[in-house]
Amino acid sequence: MNRFFAVPSCGMTTHRLNQWLSIALLGIGLCTSAFASTGQQCPANNFADFVKIFSSDSAVQKAFTESPIKATHVVAEGNIPKVVVRSVKHLPADELSVLSAESAAASNLAIGITFPNRVVVRDQQGAFLKIFVFKHSDCWVLNSVEDWTLEAVMDDVARTDRPSPGERELKKGVMFDRLVNKASGESGVSLYAAALDSYVDGARKGSAQAAVAAAGISLSGQAPRLPNEQILELMNQAFQSNPDDGVFLSLFYCDEGEYGDHKACIDPQKSMATLENAAQRGSTHALLRLGDVYETGTVVAADLPRAMACYREANKTENKSGPAAVERLLARGVIADSSIVCIGAGHTQ
Incomplete structure (x- = not known):
């Protein structure tokens, strides 16, 4: 068999001409591609179609896996995970078995094609992750396997x-x-x-x-x-x-994770109730956030005396942001009134 596969209809008569025309016509898509080192015909140039055949045919796997091939995995070095990259002549016999749909399903693994050139095999608990990386010349060839599975490493470092x-x-x-x-x-x-x-x-x-x-x-x-x-x-x-995580939750009630243009708070009642609950449970961060809310009017109507009360309450356990906020409001002419309390405002709009 010729070193390069040639389609008879392309009209080539000599071995040298076969080689030259095959290469030239491959470049413009007029002849069938081939894998140069084995003479194996390329099963498909479309990546998804190629992966489907590659995953289930051991002969195709052997023909279209580079040698040597780059292999990446993670090991434990003391208490630190270390990434090891090696060049190996052959992959372990069962390395590609997870690409089989039947094998993956039996192990509760999902196979995903990430274009332009990757196949990701993973579970839904972070317990298994392998990435198969291909390159394309005359055909797709597997040239790297990345094993990011950490279970064995966790046994050592955690x-x-x-x-x-x-x-x-x-x-x-x-x-x-x-x-x-x-x-x-x-x-x-x-x-x-x-x-x-x-x-x-x-x-x-x-x-x-x-x-x-x-x-x-x-x-x-x-x-x-x-x-x-x-x-x-x-x-x-x-x-x-x-309780400090209440600040995070209260923000989500307002913006649902959309951080673009400033918009009205989606659910001010739940946002404020969460902040007050967090503050009552001892969260200084929640008190500072309440002060900011009342100062700026971003969730409820601005209420500077109440903002002052929140900042002063935060001062009891926080010695940086709270005092600075109090000074800022004092400079604006806000009076510290001990009869006004931070928590329990009870109004939203």
Whole structure:
């Protein structure tokens, strides 16, 4: 068989002419592509079609996998995860089995094609993540496998005698988040998604910290956006454990995570009720936010004397922002009136 596959209808008669015309015509799409090193005909030039064939045909996998191939995985080095990149002659025998739809389904894995050249295999708990990267010349060729699965690493770096519920998942999410800096921009998208999955799993298992982390990374735009109902559920879970998270929740009641043009607060009653609840439970951050709300009139009508009361109340436990705010209002001629209280204004509009 010729080194380059040629389509007979292209009219080539000699071996050298075959080679030259095949290369030339491939460039303008008039002949069938081929894999130069094996003579194997390219099964498809459309990436999605190619992946479908590649994932289920071991002969195609063998023919269209580069050798040597770049392999990336994460190991534990002391208490720190380390990314190791190697050039290997052959992949392990079962490395590509997860690309099979049947194998993936049996392991509760999802296979996603990320154009232009990646296949991402992952679960929904942040427990499994592999990225298969292809390049295209005459045909698609697998030239890199990135294994970001962290379960074995977690056994080494997150060892705790008595972990709290969801603690392992929280730490795993943080690890994924930090590993983004070690990955390409394209792979970083998948790592952020795995971080979100880990946080959500941690929240499901009882971690309030994981709950606020899940809501935060989702709203940041780095990870996929969760439905508003789920974000509210996560924020409320965090708020029940930590009153300071009430500020985060109150903001979401106003803007639902849309940070564009200044608009009227969507639900001022729930926003204010959350802030007051948080302040009553001891959150200085909530007191400062209440002062800001009454000073600026962004949620309810401006009420400078009440803003002063909130800032003065915050002064009892906060020695920087509170005093500065009090001085600012004093400079505007606002009188500190001890008969006016911060919490319990009871009016919204």
